[in-house]
Amino acid sequence: METTAIIRGVHISAQKTRLVADMIRGQKVSRALEILTFSPKKAAGILKKAVESAIANAEHNDGADIDELKVTTIYVDKAQSLKRFSARAKGRGNRIEKQTCHITVKVGA
DSSP, X not given: OOEEEEEEEESSOHHXXXXXXXXXXXXBHHHHHHHHHTOOSHHHXXXXXXXXXXXXXXXXXXOOOGGGOEEEEEEEEEXXXXXXXXXXXXXXXXXXXXXXXXXXXXXXX
């Protein structure tokens, strides 16, 4: 039985988040939380909250044993971007895209 936690509209790019997500895919949840706790990346803190939420969902909704749970699936999708303009020389402007992403974590035995 798989249990899901979804976080939508996180203010970090999907590319940066996927680097950290790849480290914990397929790991036991205890090992995944250790990796995320000691990772210096901003995405690690966000993914840690998502994994903890999935663990809590599995325990509350399905009555699962935490010691046997693994991160079965984790993926990061690109969400909408906030488009901004930055002033440049000679009256020009460049577009800046502030990226967001959706994170989906599934845990199961």
